[in-house]
Amino acid sequence: MGERVVEVHDLRKSYGELEAVRGISFDVDRGEVFAMLGPNGAGKTTTTEILEGYRTRSAGDVKVLGHDPARRERALKERVGIVLQSTGIDPFLTVTETIEMYAGYYPSRRPTAEVIEVVGLTEKRDTRVNKLSGGQQRRLDVAIALAGDPELLFLDEPTTGFDPNARRTAWEVVKNLVAIGKTVFLTTHFMDEAQYLADRVVVIADGLIVAQGPPASIAGREQMQTRIRFRLPDGAPEPADRVQRLPDGTRELRVDAGETTRIVHDLTGWALDHGVELEALEISLPTLEDVYLQLTGSEVGT
């Protein structure tokens, strides 16, 4: 793989008795989107804020762009852009003024108009911050983080509280960041977000990494079972014995990925032979959400 931008080895963080992060290790490569996925309270923000230099670690080794972030060196801050989980912006400056103010802190900077374009706020460039919607302010957060032309961007739950439309827009913003060569460290508790954006994912629960890898193969996802569901009309005969009856009457069949085609063929053949209509037939590949719920021990949905 390419150059290591973030290196974390056996990171631990305790708050008094509580050990929020219990020995995690991972690396982030230049140019990738790296997502840390986990439920609230899993240790995502603690880890992120250690990498950003806001918190000190209890134990372990951390390197960000070759620096120890705990030293809070200006040379490191000049190369990093941070979007915190919740932050305010001075309400009385305009979008352009705000970005220019922050850009001025950095030795290198991207043209303000370009930054505004990347986050899709061109039409709002002369609007005061207090006249922006929540989603627009969040995009301005990203623009501020981009103003100093950082190599690495931290995005801590960038779309929490967004409506679906705003999330889509935000995702395109992140895609744009990758297109201009940035490395992105993202935390999220949305599976679809990690799946759509990330090159690699670590799943964290209770301060430990429970799985890591590309979203498509995380936790041996290709080995997980395909789910076939359908309904039967009243009085129809029951098909093969592997079919389970769910409480709502839906029939479900879980099969290994490798045998999906054959099983579907057998099932439809059986239905034709018996003149039975397979109502609401549905074949679903396992989603990252299934994996996630299984790994983080959350209540399993249907």
Next chain:
Amino acid sequence: MNDVALTARQVRYTNRAFWRNPQAAFFTFAFPLMFLVIFTALLGGGTVTIHGLEFNQSTYYVAGMSAFAIITACYTNLAISVTFQRDAGILKRTRGTPLPGSDYLTARVIHAVLIAVLLVAICASFGAAFYNASIPTGIGLVRTIVVVLVGAASFAALGLALTGGIPNADAAPPVVNATILPLLFISGVFIPIGDNVPKWVDVVGNVFPVRHLVDAFLGAYYGKPFFDFSWGDVAVVALWGVAGLVVAARTFSWEPRR
């Protein structure tokens, strides 16, 4: 950019944002003038005896309100607005940029001092125009400038120090007022402290910096024989300022308190 350029630039942005909030800006300026007019209207006809000399109360209030102007701009406003920025996460965001925290806070203090200078100038001009107060010249002017700068910087340091003890933005106005209002009353800002006040008011008032700021203004504005200027008053105010700076350096928080 070096620290001086960064700080100067930050002062300009702070100033721009300040004037974009017209209500806040208006009342920052209107408050001391309003009190000047009200107190003078209510009590202005009378006199107060200080150190055996009779003082015209309208003249007295120009000095009192100059002190009040400094406290409003540098202590009250700065403490409330910095706490608000801390709670809103603006300070935390700034902390994540290469801008040194000291540059950011210095810019906030310089801006508060500039507002205080403007306020005192307005108070003095208003007093000269309507209440026959004289605008100091010569040594009086030099003393006034020193009092304004030392007073403003010291109360700004105390304002920053206080933020460490304010749990959240909602608590900021009551905490700030609870710390300053009693002092404003016992230090001669609102009510002239004559020779016949209770002894304890005199003693307690002299411990804190507000009384000394008022006396320094009286001395700088009027001088002998009315009110003798004392560098001791300026020194007490400055000492409080240094103490504020030390406390602020130890307790200042860049992140919201939870």
